[in-house]
Amino acid sequence: MTNIIKGGSFLVEEVDINRVITPEDFTDEQKMIAKTTEEYVANEVLPVVENLENHEFEHSVRLLKTAGELGLLAADVPEEYEGLELDKISSALIAEKMSVAGGFSITHGAHVGIGSLPIVLFGNHEQKSKYLPKLASGELIAAYALTEPGSGSDALGAKTTAKLNAAGTHYVLNGEKQWITNAGFADVFVVYAKIDGDKFSAFIVERSYPGVSVGPEEKKMGIKSSSTRTLILEDAEVPVENLLGEVGRGHIIAFNILNIGRYKLGVGTVGGSKRAFELAVQYANQRKQFNTPISSFNLTKEKLATMASHIYASESLNYRTVGYFEDRLSQLSAEEQKDGKAIAGAVAEYAIECSIAKVFGSETLDYVADEAVQLHGGYGFMAEYEVERIYRDSRINRIFEGTNEINRMIVPGTFMKKALKGELPLLQVAQNLQSELLMMMPEEVGDEPLAQELYLVKNAKKIAVLAAGAAAQRFGVKLEAEQEVLVNIANIANQLYAMESAVIRTQKAIERDGAEKAAQKLLYTQIFCQEAFAEIEKEAKDTLLASVEGDAGRMTLSALRKLTRNNPYNLITKKREAADKLIEAEKYIV
């Protein structure tokens, strides 16, 4: 009997906290895998970061082979094809720990993620047997070629064409794929092209095929340790058996791989954020001005505590999302596990969560990296400081795997679709809310740990429904054009998912270890929830002002005021308390 957590249900329903995975639930084995990855990065990759940044990519190839020997490329490859078939948490932990390597983590991620996964999920037995063992060992290196000069966010607008040759043995591909990670040395490319100019399809293209070449190395702002080039296809001859999936069904592959790419990017940003934080707090302890370590200044403490509380929220929501995949995929039958479509269905279920993980993770990293540079002062602007590279490397995360703007649109768009299909009970919840708001009385919030935060989450859900409902009522099918409102709603969903994930994690920790041992987690949750709730209030107000006018507008705004009524803390003392622990530990701790 399957019991599925519905994607997007956090907006309208309560979740069983026992089904939410938190970092405190990791097994010893998962921690050991994380540690091996950390040691691999520290001992193998970091000593040659300078070389990698200078585009000496022979190191990338060598490092991927070493990673292959350790099993770091085989997590998502089935045992049947010489992989390790690890759980999704382990695979995510590898991505998180790898991110400390900077641009090389992009090389690794492109290989194991978007490069290999299309074959893992959608390849037939022959394709899997031919490629997966070698991809898992690092003997072959993979890349993913979707973007074109004229089609980025509009991926289906690709111009690359494929035409079956007269003999029926090969597809002949023509076109250019732009900004292809690993293109400098990849052996295998997953390429999207339109058969006869209209049937969007995927192909496995080997570098050695006639007509396949690459352009010069791109000059980039960051992630310089990764290779980025154009893939050029000039009458490239691809054997017919290398068509991946079905003719004209390439978009199924593309969208599902994007979803996976997004949550993997999310966990990667968690690792990057922790590293940036560590550098910042260590520097703040070392650096003295006015004969005082700058970490003793209250404004430094304010920054450190806010950074850490964001990392806590990001970490919590990212692993919650990974946990949903693990939960869902482990419920598939052995038969379904081998069926790309069944897996794709499981992945698509959490499109909303994947987009939030990507957006929230990348914005947390960008914010933490920015503050880490700021805490370094002028030194943070100097290239010999690691934080300078982190700052530049961070920026791409808000752009690739779907810009954060596109990903924001996906959240309300997918939510409304699910509601219309009856998968999520938006209508019912909205109606209940209507009557509830009419006779709503101020609620007494207790003073036990998390009482306030649970109250804020509960009301944030109502606010989300109020705002989404008002917008849907006002604009109907034309809501798609109201991008500003869509982004308002997406921001509410982002903050709500983050708040709830942090609360659940802390709740579980308190249940297990008691409130005293979970003190730091509780502080992060209090800090984060109060600030996130203020943002939700603002975004909801903007949505309502755009959606409801006149008397009805005033009434809805007053409903919002009722829902946002709360007794906030003095966050200054909370932040100082949280920061003191961080300054002592000299790293992000929970």
Added chain:
Amino acid sequence: MNIYVLVKRTFDTEEKIVVSGGKIQEDGAEFIINPYDEYAIEEAIQKRDALGGKVTVVTIGGEDAEKQLRTALAMGADEAVLINTEDDLDELDQYSSAYILAEYLKDKEVDLILAGNVAIDGGSGQVGPRLADLLGINYVTTITSLEIDGTNVKIVRDIEGDSEVLETTLPLLVTAQQGLNEPRYPSLPGIMKAKKKPLEELELDDLDIDEDDVEVKVETVEIYLPPQKAAGRVLDGELQAQVKELVNLLHTEAKVI
């Protein structure tokens, strides 16, 4: 070849030591395999791969030490033994540890025992030699190279920065010094295999050891942190005057001459 490796669970080297109430606080601290023991494990695995046989890692401690044993299994050891003293003993010292290990090993067929040169926590370096003495076998400490040919053994050992070359025979106990090898980290396939490898748990009862036999002989009088390192000082002026001042400071301030 039957190889045993003595392993100790110790504080992570990056951990900050906090002393309170006369004790080192372990709450929330990370623990690792004693780094010198990692050289011993690595050497044992290499010797087994070259000569055949079995590597068994042994530790004394509580339930928590299972994690370090699993790590050793993931590195490539074949079996693990946890001698769990959690319920029976409050304290262990060099004497009691060696005694317990000897009782465990006395009826085993042992060709080679490897241990770390010292544990980074207690730092006595005594358990290995004491155990060899109790078992009546040879031992060599702080080794940096180990060659085995039949039962003949050639060893290079570190003697305070210099090297000494020795020849001896099996059975033998050696303790590993930095430089012996480069310990591997567990590969992911290794980690997956480790959970299926045998990990035996024994208590003092299983070894017919009476608690009185292992009463500690070391009394800890006080535990305190080393004094904070003060900032350095750069002397200036004429060279002669600097030398004079340095001698004076070493005499009056540092009181070392």
